[in-house]
Amino acid sequence: MPDIPLLLLIAGFLILLSILTSKVSERFGVPALLLFLGVGMLAGSDGIGGIHFDNALVANFVGTIALAYILFSGGLDTSWQNIRPVLWRGLTLSTLGVLITALLLGLFVWLVLDFSFTASLLLAAIVSSTDAAAVFSVLRSRAVSLKGKLRPLLELESGSNDPMAIFLTIGLIQLLTVPDASWLALLPSFLLQMSLGTAIGLGTGSLASLVLNRIRLDYEGLYPVLSMSIVVMVFGLAETVGGNGFLAVYLCGIVLGNHDFIHKRSLMRFHDGLGWLMQISMFLVLGLLVFPSQLPTVIGSGLLVSVFLMFVARPIAVYIGLWRSQFDLRERTLVAWTGLRGAVPIVLATFPLLAGYPQSELIFNIVFFVVLTSVLLQGKTLMPLARWLGVDEPLASRPRYPLEFERTENMHGETREFEIQPDAAVVGKCIEDLELPSDVLILLIHRGERFVVPRGQTRIEPHDALLVLAEPNLLHVARRVLEVKASATKPAVDAGVCSEKTGHSDNTG
Template sequence: MTYEIILLGVAILVAVGILLHHPSKTLGIPSLLIFMGVGLGLGNGEFNFVYDNLALTSTVGAIALNIIVFVGGINTSTQSIKLAYKEGGMLATFGVLFTTVSLAALLHFILGWELITCLLFAAIVSSTDAAAVFSILESKKLKLKEQTDTVLEFESATNDPVALVMVTILTAIALAPTEVVSYSAISITLAQQIFVGIVFAYLIGKLAVYLLNHVKLEEYGLIPVFILASFIIAAYGSELLGGNILIASYVVGVVIGNGISRGGEVSKHFFNSLSWLAQSLMFIILGLQIFPQTLFNVFMVSLIPAALLMFVARPLAVQLCYLPFTQASWKKRMLISAIGLKGATPIVFALIPATAGVPGSIDIVHMVFFIVLFSILLQGAALEPLAKKFKLDQ
């Protein structure tokens, strides 16, 4: 297949997804489901076209996720971070760990899966999804009291790195189960990824801000292009140095978004459009990768981990994380417990062990798809009614 046909096909799929965006908002259906549905409907046997490339899907998904997190950073004000970093930071780190451990223990006890499989599966679905949270809050025009929406946004934008590190480490363990696990090495790796990711991205972001504020570019259109180049340097340079690419993407976005004095609005419009393109491509290619005829083989078994995640593991993790925050109302805790929105991120994470060849990982991808679907349909739909019930809507 020539690249012209590939580009034509991708452009048609994106255009169809965008045209369906408005009716999806009218019907209350998240746009990510529309884009994924377009991929599901057209990619696996229809029109004599079959797409099956785990490596390419994983690569495209990872790049798109980096862009989405970066744009989330650009749109995050330092004032929001000051309001939410304590609660959101606790949820983004210990919340992910608590969710992973509790869900893995439940799956091991109830379903009898191997412990490493339980841990890997739980780590994949442990984090909330930034694209899903931003999309649903925006589509419903929700502003929540007690900075609840700010906490949810901050958590979803910053919790992927911890989950990604755990998935990567557990994938390596699953591929070599006989090797002795070094917890000190895991701790050092995690600390290195966080430290290098933050420091390197912060320095690159500050340098980019200094240059943009002192070199007066006459053509405003060049500003977002320079910012895009700075993002790539910060994110992928950090990864080469041993840092976490998602942390770096978010940090450089925050630094640049809050630091530039010229071209801010132009840049935000540009990057919001880029984020939409990244989301649409990611959801479409994930839809193309998943074969509908194989999904039903794991539908029933997916119900158990989905229910345990939504009704036990997530609420338990949130309540544990909120123990130090005695000033937070029980209504706020209950709403955050109930809204652990999943999106394309867990599917992208599930592709890591699948691409590496972990036994049974294809079934995990399909199960994660259903968990994401249940989360969007149930938790996404419940956000507004629960906010009204707890009187947290503005």
Template sequence: MDQTIYLITLVATVLILAAAFSSLIAFRYGAPLLLLFLGIGLMAGQDGFGLVFDNAPLAYFVGSLALAVILFDSGFSTPVSMFRQAASPALTLATFGVIITTLIFGTATYYLTDFNWLESFLLGACVSSTDAAAVFFLLRAGNLTLRDRVRSTLEVESGTNDPIAIFLTLTLVHIISIGNIPETSAVLTDIVVGFLRSMGVGIIAGFIGGHLIVRLINELKLDTGLLPIFALALSLLLFAATGTIGGSGFLAVYIAGLVAGNTSLRGSKSLERFQAGMSWLAQIIMFLVLGLYATPSQFVAILPVALVLGVFLIFIARPIAVSLSLVPFRFSRTENAFLSFVGLRGSVSILLALTPVINGLENGPDIFNIAFIVVLVSLIVQGWSIGPLARRLSLLVPPRSGPLEKVELELPGSAHHELLTYTVVPGSPVTRGERIPRWARPSLVVRDGKSMKLNEYGRLIAGDRVYIFVHDRYPRLLDRLFASPAEVDPEDEDFFGTFTIDPNKPAAILEQIYGIELRPEHRDLTIAALMRRKLEGFVEYGDRLPLQSIELIVRDVDENGEITALGLSVDPPAPPPSVPVYVSLNEALDRLRIWINAKRQSRG
């Protein structure tokens, strides 16, 4: 018995370490990390090194707990400003987008397989949600700085669409399991009522649970080392309790994380670090378990149809769902194309595909195997092409600053304040003489191992360690002073234009100097106000506004979103090429309108 314990521990730790080391490969070569985790599980499994793991209920249980941990961390690390910025389009994608994907993919499944309609839609529900971890690891590994609006929409969508897919999957599994399918109207009524109850209870429980977590952590005088464990246990308690009363536990923990992460919380920095580590561990364990459970030898029979369905999901189902969902929102053609393509499927799809197996559905194993292959196709096709597509669509912006060496510490009794420790890096603004604001004067500077007072250190030099006690609203402003110079790709050197221009100057000077024509009501506006009006009120770093022979580019914005620096190009680059597969509904209607007008003119 003792030897068995040691053997199981040895195998488990070796697999986890192998998965952790594989992240180095992923960062170096930009490979989808989830694909590597699954690959390690497959190699260690029955058709690889011979480890037999066929306990579907246990795999689902482990995966569900891991997903709850991941979703709590996802909410905890999402700034409320990002959520507000992207809430409407992201939540539309997370609800209507998931439902549309399920219907379109399910219809294709029905005509390509021997599944009945309900089983086809069940497979569609399993693969209808995107995987946030896979998407954002690739963005980090590829050093891709996406436009804020696109990145925020992707992140919020990925964090909120899992509960909808889970609800649809469990509902369809239940209907198929009972065998006695009621009338269509009764089915739709039950689904709608069940959906509203599950989501409603999940939302309410999430808000209440999030505030309770914050209050308990702030009121109870627990040891600092216990706080992260206490918060994790409370989030899992909320997950279980919400599910017990019929709500969506996954939605509840995401909202609780969002509430806790955007509230003044004792020990928030240590909580962030602990949550990040637990989220990584949860992902590794979940992916390894799902990879171990799969049996590649069973893929052969269904491989052709699964490959076709994987390609159909990437190039047809997801783009249609995104285009229809984003009709009310003014995303550009290139943004729509990128959002359509970056819909990587991952662990949640495989986890949901276990439910037909657990419930003993006749075609459960085939549903699981097809879903597994669809995920592999998504990771291989989309995973390696996110960077090139983002560059092709001109959705990348040069980073504002380079790497930063910084440590954040919370001090007892210092509400809303924290101690920041910066290591001065070569080339940073402070080494070039940039002044540190008066409200952030260093409390201590350590140079060559010696402590120096405020009036002793003179100009900061590379290698200095600077300690600053500051209000928690200001760290982002200081980061720019201590960051290294950004390494701008040669292709991006002209990104912000050849000239600078004062955003507070009247727009009429553009007419006088560059000969462009403005509407009378636009001449009295400032250039910044003109850009805001043209861009419909929302302006962000990297925004571009073509105006006939010139182009204005936002070089920087302040904390309130006001333009503080503008660039101007007198030779604007050609617009990014279109991606024929991904044409938004608005673009398709515009093309149809142009074609109809051309036909009318030719007849006239």
């Protein structure tokens, strides 16, 4: 009988230790997932913790549930307006790019390692997808972003390429373990899984928005529970009818996140925190599952696979996927190098273990080594390369406002931030002179390092960030008013119109 209090103490301590190690990630630019894995490895059988854990079924279950919530959280935070210009290129990289990567790497593994052709493709398919969390943790730790449409492209590709890798992995395992399985059956299965996953994800996303807006729960704390149940229901429904559950929850998150629903701000924060908890839990379990003493035996094979994947397979797939696109050679090179592998390959490596495939332990150790190599090499060199290529830019910091509004059952308005560009027509005007609808309220102005409480005589200055409250349809009107460019034919605004020169008396700190 396990000692339950001791298990809870250990679990709490490991999660706390993982959270504290995230400060190391911020300081040295090492992806947090590597540190979480390290904590699990130190606590495991070969580490100082001595916790013996070799249950692939539990690790696979934890990884599957965690990935569902992580993908949903990623979709919830994805802006359709940002990804729409790169939609087809992102989907090309997440499907055709993954397939090309797997084929090239599989052929290489078959030629240089002692694997059958199908087993070589299996190993390649497992490591064919990239990890969005790893990429953007590096960017955030260096307070750096990427220019143009690079960030939304990487965001879309990293968030949507897992279903393709999962499908290839499961299909190849069937070919290896089921005698009557056929290559020809994979294509209809792929089309069925993706079409059902897409339909269920899009449909349930719209339905979830409707449910959240129409249902009237007596306790606000039940809304996060409701959203959690939506995730597992969508995943379970898609998998039950033969669709791809991971694609379904990701699309459900995108659709829901781009709809307006009550308690949206608090629910997005909840799922952001839940996503971090799922990442930590998944990496800890996967770290416990690996035996570091077995890794030296795969160093040679792992290095060969890693080098070919990073320098040959991924770049070729990216250059083909972005052929004749709006991205220039520098941007394509950065995308080719931004192929960090993360938790998904390690989770997928547990599938051969569950299937009882003879070379499953060797595949698991090679995959784990490839992930470590990718995170260490690509993670540490990503920003220097972006700087050298000239595609990096400072990460815009979003102000934390001292007040906040959120849509509830009795309040249907929402807040939105508008940054005033220097060439905007409203620059120099008083708030009372703006042609805004009467139901549009400017709550606060972020100006430099301080906040200004707006009054009718407060003058709009360049680079002001206006926090605006209004109904969703009126926010579109406010956007047109605040973002319209100044006309060269219009006379300059008289600086003496406003009774308040700068609004300094409105400073709230």
